[in-house]
Amino acid sequence: MRPIVRNLVGLATFLALWEAVVRSGLVPEADVPRASVVLGRTVEMLGTETFLRDLVATVLAWMIALGVAAAVAVPLGLVLGSLPRVRAATMALVEFLRPIPSxxxxxxVLVAIGGGPEAKITLAVYASVWPILYNTIYAFDEIDPLLIDTARASGAGRFGVLTTVALPHSAPFVFTGLRMSAAIALIVVVSTEFIAGANVGIGSFILEAAAGAGRMDLVLAGTLVAGVLGYLANDGLERLGGRLFRWHTATTDSQEV
Structure with a gap:
């Protein structure tokens, strides 16, 4: 079967099991609504202006955070990867900051910059910088020294080696880090909207549905939309990476994982 068919079969099986378990009474419907009910609510929500505004707010924050993270992490990774002394001097600080949960x-962040869109964007940038940064540094470690020696023997200086050898070699690794960061950024944006009580966003919608009348059907519908959004983003980036870097084994390996 084609991959998309397998994915649809797996999703349909999961929804059927969900529906059967709730209908059989193994799980109270008041706690977990039936899959058919959640899907119906999802379709209704996507037709309302209020939820579409929440969806757009989340997507915009996610895109901005991912773009800023790439703009910060790629140049920084190039510096740390190409200058071993700078890398050795800063790795302690990097390893200290990286494990801190967003x-x-x-x-x-709420005290420093308030609870507006800047808060979720800032936290998403912080969380999604690391995969891009480490993949960029790792790419430099994997460069064949023979390629660098050949470029230097041909008269290329430091900048020439960077543009003709290092950057083309690093691009697939950087893109893999970008794909990993896309999922992380979305998780952090929605989580921040939910925990910090943002005015607009999918997380804010889920919070209102859970705190108000306890509408679990709306909570699960909002969660379903966030999951679909993450799947589409990952699948789109994976397909784009497969087209751009078909020649590089790093992309093939990352897709198989």
Missing amino acids: VALIPL
């Missing part, structure tokens, strides 16, 4: 920084 959610733990929500109170600090």
Whole structure:
């Protein structure tokens, strides 16, 4: 079967099992609504202006955060990857900052810049910088020294080696990091909207549905939309990477994983 057919079969099987378990009474419908009910609510929500505004707010914040993260991480990764002394001097700080959960920084960010869109964008940038940064550094470690020696023997200087050898070699690795960061950025944006009580966004919609009348059908419908959005983003980037870097084994390996 084609991959898309397998995905649809797996999704249909999951929804059928969900529907059967709730209908059989193994799980109270008041706690977990039937799959058919959640899908119906999802279709209704996508036809309302209020939810579409929430969806657009989340997508815009996600796109901005991912773009800023790439703009920060790629140049920084190029510097740390090409200058071993700078890398050795800064890795302690990088390893200290990287494990800090973005959610733990929500109170600090709210105090520093407020609870507007800037908060979720800032936290998403912080969380999604690391995969791009490390993939860029890793790409430099994997460059064959023979390629660098050949470029230098041909008269290329430091800048020439960077543009003709390092950047083309690093591009597939950077793109893989970008694809990983896309999922992380979306998770952090929705989580921040939910935890920090944003005025607009999918997370805000889920929070209102859960805190108000306890509408689990709306909570699950909003969660379903976020999941579909993440799947489409990952699938789109994976297909784009497959077209752009078909020649590079790094992309093929990342897709198989």
